[in-house]
Amino acid sequence: MLLVDNITVSLQDRRVINGLSCQFAAGEFWGIIGQNGAGKSTFLQCLAGLLRPEQGQVMVDGVDIHQLDPLSRAQKMAYLMQEQEPSLAFSVAQAVEMGRYPWPDDPENRYRLTQQALIDCRIKDLQDRSILKLSGGERRKVELATCLAQHSDYLLLDEPFNHLDVVYQRFLVKKLKTLSREKTVIMVCHDLDVVAQYCSHVLMLLSDDCYLSGDSATMLKPTNLDKLFDEPH
Amino acid sequence: MHTKQWLMKPWVWILLLFLMLLISMAVGSVSVPLSQLFNADSITYSIVWQLRLPRAFNAMLVGGCLALAGLLIQNLVKNPLADPYLLGVSGGAASCQLLVIMLGLSLTAEALFLVGFAGSLVATLLVLKLSYHGHIRPNKVTLNGVVMAFGFAAIISFMLSLADGQQIRSMMFWLMGDLSFAQPSWLMLVVLALCYGLLRRQHSALDLLARGELFARKSGVHAERLNLMIFIMVALLTSMAVAQAGTIGFVGLIIPHIVRLMVGYQHRHLLSVTVLAGALFLLIADTLARTVLSPIQLPVGIFTALVGVPVFLFLSRKI
Numbered sequence: 001m002l003l004v005d006n007i008t009v010s011l012q013d014r015r016v017i018n019g020l021s022c023q024f025a026a027g028e029f030w031g032i033i034g035q036n037g038a039g040k041s042t043f044l045q046c047l048a049g050l051l052r053p054e055q056g057q058v059m060v061d062g063v064d065i066h067q068l069d070p071l072s073r074a075q076k077m078a079y080l081m082q083e084q085e086p087s088l089a090f091s092v093a094q095a096v097e098m099g100r101y102p103w104p105d106d107p108e109n110r111y112r113l114t115q116q117a118l119i120d121c122r123i124k125d126l127q128d129r130s131i132l133k134l135s136g137g138e139r140r141k142v143e144l145a146t147c148l149a150q151h152s153d154y155l156l157l158d159e160p161f162n163h164l165d166v167v168y169q170r171f172l173v174k175k176l177k178t179l180s181r182e183k184t185v186i187m188v189c190h191d192l193d194v195v196a197q198y199c200s201h202v203l204m205l206l207s208d209d210c211y212l213s214g215d216s217a218t219m220l221k222p223t224n225l226d227k228l229f230d231e232p233h
Numbered sequence: 234m235h236t237k238q239w240l241m242k243p244w245v246w247i248l249l250l251f252l253m254l255l256i257s258m259a260v261g262s263v264s265v266p267l268s269q270l271f272n273a274d275s276i277t278y279s280i281v282w283q284l285r286l287p288r289a290f291n292a293m294l295v296g297g298c299l300a301l302a303g304l305l306i307q308n309l310v311k312n313p314l315a316d317p318y319l320l321g322v323s324g325g326a327a328s329c330q331l332l333v334i335m336l337g338l339s340l341t342a343e344a345l346f347l348v349g350f351a352g353s354l355v356a357t358l359l360v361l362k363l364s365y366h367g368h369i370r371p372n373k374v375t376l377n378g379v380v381m382a383f384g385f386a387a388i389i390s391f392m393l394s395l396a397d398g399q400q401i402r403s404m405m406f407w408l409m410g411d412l413s414f415a416q417p418s419w420l421m422l423v424v425l426a427l428c429y430g431l432l433r434r435q436h437s438a439l440d441l442l443a444r445g446e447l448f449a450r451k452s453g454v455h456a457e458r459l460n461l462m463i464f465i466m467v468a469l470l471t472s473m474a475v476a477q478a479g480t481i482g483f484v485g486l487i488i489p490h491i492v493r494l495m496v497g498y499q500h501r502h503l504l505s506v507t508v509l510a511g512a513l514f515l516l517i518a519d520t521l522a523r524t525v526l527s528p529i530q531l532p533v534g535i536f537t538a539l540v541g542v543p544v545f546l547f548l549s550r551k552i
Contacts, residue, residue, distance in 0.1 A: 048451055050447065050450055069455075075453070084445070085311075087443065088493070090443075090444070094498075098440065101441060102453035
């Protein structure tokens with residue numbers, strides 16, 4: 001259970017999130033929607049324990065996330081960043097293996113789980129290529145595979161479908177749906193059709209510190225969607 | 234990936250280092266046949282064991298420290314143009330040591346080492362203070378380091394313009410790097426070994442850090458702590474190298490790049506090969522510096538660039 005209790009977050013003196021509470025349980029597939037700058041990515045970073053809220057707290061399985069040491073935190077939380085930072089030219093297999101960092105594997109196991117993640121994400125044929133020589137979509141797949149190799153209880157994904165082709169988008173969203181039977185999957189997504197069709201729950205970030213959350217059938221009713229679309233831009 | 238398996242083996246580098254050590258023992262203003270190396274009665278015996286060997290040992294230590302510091306600082310600030318002197322170390326050390334030379338104080342080599350070491354630590358702490366807000370901000374390190382370097386360059390130029398002819402010569406030697414005075418320092422060997430040991434245990438974390446600070450944090454690395462550890466190590470390794478041998482350029486900048494081209498990007502291999510390659514490189518450069526125009530000895534800094542540039546350009550064709 002991931003519990004967000006009344007958090008307030010500011011970035012560079014701008015209050016991005018003010019008094020947001022929500023809870024996420026295993027077996028749920030969440031979609032977070034909202035306009036650009038509404039605080040979706042900031043919220044996801046708070047969930048991942050990478051950003052400390054000024055007020056309120058994030059409790060993961062009954063423990064404040066900032067009480068956890070970085071390794072145990074990464075065993076629980078896998079986080080897919082919106083854009084990857086510039087990096088050195090590691091090979092795809094080396095990059096995906098980095099997802100195993102939080103776990104004390106023996107080399108054999110590490111190799112096996114890395115290979116499994118490469119196969120699961122359909123990028124085994126890329127494994128010896130340099131990550132700097134991939135297309136945008138291919139790099140995205142590598143980052144996804146890295147997150148999946150982490151075998152965490154919670155998957156936090158910031159716009160996972162960016163740069164991906166339509167075939168892979170469909171493959172991925174079905175995969176996430178399957179994963180969400182055992183894990184908690186939380187993704188920021190701008191595609192309402194995808195959210196409506198696959199997500200079990202929705203969190204809507206509106207302006208004036210208004211946050212709505214609930215199961216997707218209720219949340220995506222016209223009355224709620226009107227609030228999203230009637231917002232000033 | 235153009236990595237070569239055999240280059241990843243440390244023993245290959247140790248073998249090369251040993252061969253180069255033998256060569257550098259044999260050549261110089263007095264050439265010594267290899268067969269005479271162990272003959273205790275000859276004059277050459279004392280030349281080799283009291284002059285050349287300590288100097289070669291010194292070159293290897295300084296080279297290893299600078300190369301390792303270069304690898305670390307490039308990882309910390311994520312900038313391929315960063316070199317160990319970015320932290321203001323060289324400016325701080327050089328300013329203090331040149332001041333001593335200019336004032337005509339006749340200090341022992343050890344005292345001069347301590348003066349340089351103190352100067353560089355003060356400069357580094359200043360950069361750290363300016364770049365530290367709860368944790369190290371790597372981009373501020375770059376900016377503050379570069380600005381500080383300009384400040385120290387001005388102080389050094391000021392002192393050079395006031396110095397007389399004889400002083401200028403010894404100062405220039407110092408600024409271009411010089412291995413001829415110093416005795417090898419055991420402290421340096423211990424610090425280098427300690428840093429290497431600590432880093433070896435963190436090699437996976439260093440890989441993750443190379444992919445970005447946020448990436449490392451989200452993957453479970455205590456990035457703030459690792460960055461601080463790197464900063465302190467770079468400061469220590471570079472201060473010692475500068476205090477020992479002046480500001481030898483290019484080793485810390487180019488060796489990490491050359492080694493990455495040869496063995497890839499994983500710190501599992503990078504750490505040991507960088508230290509050994511740095512040692513080998515400076516030993517070659519120093520051997521050239523004292524033999525090319527022998528008996529005149531040239532500053533080793535000239536040769537680090539003269540040897541390093543072609544090697545790097547040759548390897549970088551593949552990038």
